[in-house]
Amino acid sequence: MGIETTRPLWDTLRAGLIALVLLVHGSKILPWPDVGRSDLAYGVAQDNLAQGAALLTRLGRPTTVEELAQDVLAVGRASGAAQRWLYGPFQPLLKRTGTGQSWGLFAYPDPYAGRLVVSSRVEGGGWEERYRAPGRGDPWLVSLLEYRRIRGLYDDNGDRPKPGGFYNPFCDWVAVELLAREPELEAVEIRLDLVTNLRPGSDKAPVPDKRRHVRTRARADVAALLALREAP
Amino acid sequence: MIRGWVAYWARTEAPTSLALVRLLIGLVILFDLLVLAGNGLVLPLFAPREAGGISVILNRDPVPELYRWLPATAATARLAFGLALGLALAFTVGLFTRLSGLLLVLLLAQLALMVPPADRGVDMLLRNAVLLLSLSPCGQALSLDAWRRTGSPWGDGRPAPAWARSLLVVQLTLLYSGAGMLKLASSWLPPDWSALWVALRDPAYARGDWPWLDRLFPLTQAATAITWLWEWGAPLILLAFWYRQTAERPGRLRAAFNRARVLELYLGLGALFHLGTHLGLNLGIFPFAVLALYPAAVAPSFWERLRPPLAARPSP
Numbered sequence: 001m002g003i004e005t006t007r008p009l010w011d012t013l014r015a016g017l018i019a020l021v022l023l024v025h026g027s028k029i030l031p032w033p034d035v036g037r038s039d040l041a042y043g044v045a046q047d048n049l050a051q052g053a054a055l056l057t058r059l060g061r062p063t064t065v066e067e068l069a070q071d072v073l074a075v076g077r078a079s080g081a082a083q084r085w086l087y088g089p090f091q092p093l094l095k096r097t098g099t100g101q102s103w104g105l106f107a108y109p110d111p112y113a114g115r116l117v118v119s120s121r122v123e124g125g126g127w128e129e130r131y132r133a134p135g136r137g138d139p140w141l142v143s144l145l146e147y148r149r150i151r152g153l154y155d156d157n158g159d160r161p162k163p164g165g166f167y168n169p170f171c172d173w174v175a176v177e178l179l180a181r182e183p184e185l186e187a188v189e190i191r192l193d194l195v196t197n198l199r200p201g202s203d204k205a206p207v208p209d210k211r212r213h214v215r216t217r218a219r220a221d222v223a224a225l226l227a228l229r230e231a232p
Numbered sequence: 233m234i235r236g237w238v239a240y241w242a243r244t245e246a247p248t249s250l251a252l253v254r255l256l257i258g259l260v261i262l263f264d265l266l267v268l269a270g271n272g273l274v275l276p277l278f279a280p281r282e283a284g285g286i287s288v289i290l291n292r293d294p295v296p297e298l299y300r301w302l303p304a305t306a307a308t309a310r311l312a313f314g315l316a317l318g319l320a321l322a323f324t325v326g327l328f329t330r331l332s333g334l335l336l337v338l339l340l341a342q343l344a345l346m347v348p349p350a351d352r353g354v355d356m357l358l359r360n361a362v363l364l365l366s367l368s369p370c371g372q373a374l375s376l377d378a379w380r381r382t383g384s385p386w387g388d389g390r391p392a393p394a395w396a397r398s399l400l401v402v403q404l405t406l407l408y409s410g411a412g413m414l415k416l417a418s419s420w421l422p423p424d425w426s427a428l429w430v431a432l433r434d435p436a437y438a439r440g441d442w443p444w445l446d447r448l449f450p451l452t453q454a455a456t457a458i459t460w461l462w463e464w465g466a467p468l469i470l471l472a473f474w475y476r477q478t479a480e481r482p483g484r485l486r487a488a489f490n491r492a493r494v495l496e497l498y499l500g501l502g503a504l505f506h507l508g509t510h511l512g513l514n515l516g517i518f519p520f521a522v523l524a525l526y527p528a529a530v531a532p533s534f535w536e537r538l539r540p541p542l543a544a545r546p547s548p
Contacts, residue, residue, distance in 0.1 A: 011242040018241050018395060022402065029410030044417065051418055098341030098351075098359045105353075105411035105463075109419050109430035116436070133435035134514070144271050148516030149350035153286070155436035156349070166349050169286045173276055197433040199426045200446040228284050 024090055028101040032083055035076035040069055041161055043112035111199075114157055114192035115209060116145060120178055123186040130178065144177070157192055163213045167192075175217035176225045187218040241398075244391035246532040251326070251373035251387075253400060254333075254365045256524035258324025261336075261358055264517050265317050278346050279309035287347045296345040315339060323362065326375020333366030354518045360403060361525060368396030386539060398473070400528035405469045407522065408502075412463030420460050425453040427460075437513045462501060469498055473529055499526055 039045055049065045049072070056063040087094070094100050118131040118141065131137030131145055144150060153170040157163040175188040191214040196207035219226070268274065279285035280299060283306040289296065290304055302308045316339045322332035337359050344351035344359075369392035371377040378387035419427040429452040432438055432445055445452070472495035475486040489495075503526070506519035527535070 012238050014395065015238040015241045018399070019237070021399075025403075025406060029406050029413065031413045031416065048418060096341060097337050097363055098344045098356060099337075099363055100356055100360075101406050101410055102356065103353055103407050103410040104414055106427060106431045107411065107414035107420075108417045109427045110434060111419070111426075111430050113434040113436060134438045134440060144273075146514055147267065147271050147273065148352055148354075148514075148518075149268065149277060149347075150271075150273070151436055152349040152352055153347070164349070166286070166347065169281070169288070173286045195433075195435060197430055199424075199429065200449040225284075228282075 024087065025101050027086065029103065032079045033072070033075050034079060034083075035072050037073065040072070042110070044108055044110050047111075111197040113195045113197065114155065114212070115195050116154055117191050117193055118145070118174060118178070119189045120182070120185050121187045121189070122184050125186075127189060141178075145174070154192060157213060163192065167213065168215065171215040171217060172222055172225055176222050176229055179217075179219055179222065180226055180229050185219070187216055189214065189216045191215065241395045243394045245394040245397075246389045246536060247369045247372045247387070247392040248374070248389075248532040248535040249397050249527050249530055250365065250368050250370035250400075251375060251378075252527040252535060253361070253525060254326065254329070254370040255324060255374055256527065257358060257361050257365065257521070258320060260517050260521045260524055261320045261340075261362070262317070262324055263520075265313070265320060269313070269317075274313045275306055275309055277350055278313055278343055279306050280304045280346075283309065285309070285346065289346055296342055298342045298345075312339060312343060316343060323366075326371045326377045329371025329375055329377050330366050333362050337363045337366065352516075352518075354516070354521050357403075357407065358521055361400065361521075364396055364399055364403070369393060370396070389536065397528050400525055401469060401473050404522070404525050404529070405466050408463045408466035408469070412460065412466060415460055415463065420456065422457070425456040428452045428456045432512050437515070439512060439514055459505065462498075462505065465498070468494060469529070472498065476531070495529060499529060502526070 040049065046065075049068050053063045053065045053068045056068065116131065116133045117129065118137070119127040119129050121127050129137070131141045133146075135142055135146070150170075153166045154163075157167055171190040174190050178188045179185050192212055193209040194212045195209055198204050198206065268277065275284040276286050280289040281287060282290065283304060289299060294300075298308065298312055302311075316336065319332045319336040319339060322328060323336050340355070340359055340362075344355060372381075372390070372392050373387035374385060375387070376385070379385040382388040415427070417427070418424050419430055426449075429445065429449055432442070432452065435441070472489050475489040476495055478486065479490050503523060506523055509515060510519045
């Protein structure tokens with residue numbers, strides 16, 4: 001490895017820019033506590049709050065779950081303000097290039113996960129299951145629904161009291177895909193059953209999957225979208 | 233110290249490792265875009281709802297530039313996707329590498345705005361890598377640009393700025409360290425250590441409903457603990473990388489790190505981890521996108537030794 005010495009000004013400028021980039025990106029991986037009220041609605045968050053409150057109480061500082069939640073939210077607000085101040089000047093560049101550092105890699109594995117189930121019905125018939133996560137159903141539907149970008153539209157909703165903003169458009173789209181391919185179908189049902197994974201050895205009784213976030217789309221409900229899909 | 237900092241980032245070396253990362257990152261992006269197109273998802277993911285998309289893009293504030301500058305139609309979505317595919321191909325084969333890489337990043341960032349939840353962490357990682365590579369001399373080897381300029385796709389091996397290779401290793405460290413620092417949930421910590429078992433039971437990610445998994449719970453607990461320690465140990469990559477680059481300097485710790493091949497051990501464990509999780513979890517392109525960064529940790533001299541004899545450098 002050699003050392004470039006012919007352009008000292010450029011070398012200094014580059015080293016300075018790299019220091020700035022390392023400062024911004026390096027600090028972005030810190031576990032900023034970005035917590036809002038909606039985050040605390042998750043079952044896994046409630047579990048962690050309950051464990052935290054119990055721990056604090058054992059340590060001699062009696063704390064209820066609600067008190068701990070208020071403290072967590074206050075820290076979340078302060079964290080948001082600090083990040084806006086720190087990253088504000090760089091935000092336009094980060095947004096234009098879609099770059100940054102935000103890595104979880106299963107930071108909060110969810111024991112209350114969602115199981116996507118898709119069923120269809122012909123006129124006068126009963127519901128027939130077409131897809132059941134993970135991996136069971138019509139191969140084209142499995143490939144489509146388990147493609148990573150599509151999974152992003154529903155995989156975070158299993159434990160939510162209400163699904164996110166993209167869930168209904170996602171359900172419209174799944175229905176349109178099935179209804180367009182199979183003209184004999186009358187309706188499609190999409191749901192995200194709540195799965196409770198009790199760890200092995202738990203003394204709790206197994207909890208069956210619970211039907212959740214059920215959306216039914218009849219052909220008439222999505223007629224406009226179907227026409228759009230079939231347009232040349 | 234400042235002089236040392238400036239000198240470190242001014243170092244030069246053959247751009248072979250950077251070129252290899254460019255090739256692998258480009259292949260991962262190409263593969264993903266082709267799978268997307270094969271599933272018929274160009275319009276659902278990138279067109280506005282009025283043109284067959286899932287997302288109500290035009291009600292957003294602000295509307296993404298793509299649909300402010302061009303008509304909000306299916307044709308625009310197809311054009312943008314086709315352009316992204318073409319740029320990814322050009323970047324992969326190293327044709328107008330800098331320009332194709334920079335345009336690819338800007339276009340992928342635009343496409344990411346159409347259905348935000350469909351843009352995953354790995355997409356950001358890929359954009360980070362392409363942006364960094366576009367600013368580097370990664371097109372000076374293993375590329376059509378090198379072929380045009382030197383008469384050999386391998387390039388002429390002329391030393392080029394090495395800073396980008398170090399930054400790619402920093403990126404790898406930030407990825408693992410950041411993920412490690414966030415793992416504060418009870419399932420990652422003793423005595424629970426159930427995180428991997430829970431992940432393997434998540435129907436959205438699991439490759440199957442495996443009833444036998446419960447019998448392997450202690451094994452998944454051990455794997456959870458190893459993963460947690462391995463991610464928290466990520467700064468070792470930087471230290472081992474630095475010790476490898478400065479192997480000629482004195483120091484017992486440096487010598488011990490190099491003798492024990494800490495860098496190879498850490499990355500070898502990483503490769504096993506990614507391939508292992510790929511077998512149990514449907515993580516899409518994620519394991520391959522991360523592994524595509526690994527050649528950055530390897531000195532170019534290693535790849536130069538693998539160069540076939542017939543592809544010897546052209547004489548200057």
